[in-house]
Amino acid sequence: MNPADAPLFRRRLLEWYQRRQRPLPWRKTHDPYRIWVSEVMLQQTQVKTVQPYYVRFIKRFPTLRRLAGADLQDVLKQWEGLGYYARARNLHRACTIVLKQHGGRVPDTWGPFRVLPGVGDYIAAAVLSIAFNRPHAVVDGNVKRLLARLLTLTAPVNRAASHRLFQEQAARLLDRRRSGDFNQAMMELGALVCTPSSPQCPLCPLVRFCAAHRSGATARFPRRVASRPVPEIEAAVGVVFKNGRVLITQRPAQGLLGGLWEFPGGKLREGEGPAAACVREIKEEVNLEVVVESALAQVRHAYSHFRIRLHVFRCRYAAGRVRRSGPAAHRWVRLADLDRFAFPKANRKFIPLLSRRPKAEV
DNA sequence: TAATCGTGGAG
DNA sequence: TCTCCAAGATT
Incomplete structure (x- = not known):
């Protein structure tokens, strides 16, 4: 995509998001702790699955202090059934660190937040952009798929070596003035329209920018390397x-x-x-x-x-x-x-x- | 780098 | 029933 097209691309995307975004429980708050919790739960886990867990978890641990002060066993019990339990252990530990080292305030900059246990590039960019409007671009499965089609990127989405390319392209397109909305819009579009199978291109606000659609190759993106057999x-x-x-x-x-x-x-x-x-x-x-x-x-x-x-x-x-x-x-x-x-x-x-x-x- | 780390939805 | 894959992080 031509760099000159970026402003229109952003406008189309954000307009679509304003009209079509789902009313999700973590979109009712600006509390960085609650947004953080939602992003941890959403790792490799579908929105549909997360919602009831999130509501129960926030009811039980409404503030960072309450979570930091809880027993790990109680946290794991709330997490039961959600999987990837290291997420719960890391989140709990990270909150105790924030309480001790930052007075209970979630750090609002990359360095101190990114180093917390369980906080990788995605979570750091997501929380900082959504809660504090910091200009960091998120790259998740949705964004990779969307970018692969939009720009006909042939780098396999499930290879670590591809990650840098997707990160660069996401950063290039990011609307730095509305980074939280932009990031959520990219992911929402991937979840609702630019889906893995049978994407809804006629409903896509970005179809005019999409290189895969232009060449009739949507189904061949994103590329992916074969997974090995499961024992x-x-x-x-x-x-x-x-x-x-x-x-x-x-x-x-x-x-x-x-x-x-x-x-x-x-x-x-x-x-x-x-x-x-x-x-x-x-x-x-x-x-x-x-x-x-x-x-x-x-x-x-x-x-x-x-x-x-x-x-x-x-x-x-x-x-x-x-x-x-x-x-x-x-x-x-x-x-x-x-x-x-x-x-x-x-x-x-x-x-x-x-x-x-x-x-x-x- | 690639393997490890859960569970459920969807095709 | 099987495969893919989902708002990834850690080692």
Whole structure:
């Protein structure tokens, strides 16, 4: 696009955004903390999914101080089901830093804000532009797709090496006087009109500027490199009953599902049966002897980079005292109290079955 | 750089 | 059922 076209491009985009923007809960506020929360939740997560989480989260933690003062377990419980739990851990930690080092005021410039945990280039540009109208251009999946089509950029959108190019083009087009609206307009247009499949070009306010549309090549943008196949893992977990309570363990604070609670278990070994794996893993993780009573469920679940088939067993405590090797903590809890803890989705899938009567023998 | 990190919607 | 991919950050 010719640089001389940029002013008209911006005007068209902003006019469209003013007419068509969705009334989202985080658009009712100028509070940088609330905008920050929304941007963290929106990472790799659709607007539709985020909305109820955002409303509940802000009701529970209405200010940065309230979040900074909360227990991480309460934060994770609010985050339960949203995924990518490092976002919640980092946001919580970042707020404690802002409280200590900045008196509870969200930094309004790049340097001090960008260094906070969980704040990358996107979040920094989004929060600073939307809350403080600072002239930083955001580059998310929407913006990359839109730019790839608009300018027929052949750089694959899912390669790190492409990022600089998209960032430069976004910065070049940015309306520096209305950067918050401009950024949101770009993303909104990508979400509503310049969609991944079957984009609504006749409704697009920028169609006259679009190189892909001009050459009839919209469907060939954005370019993307093939993703590698996802491995499938098989695992077994046991719900161990003892005196009317069940044993739950807490995952280590870092890494996959860090800080969440789960039922003990682990991967099957080569040639090992699910029930045997269940007994062995429980012995290894918490040093208990258990007896498998019945098969409770088989759960299939897709994580970000692998899939799992989970064999779930109802077990009875037989002998031993808990000595942990792996889990960060453990509890014996009543079924009615399981809802107080944050569990991964794969566990939530079978928890409702626990209050039913045991089924057939294995 | 590329792998890791969840879950759900949509085709 | 499978794949893509969504307001990305970290290591």
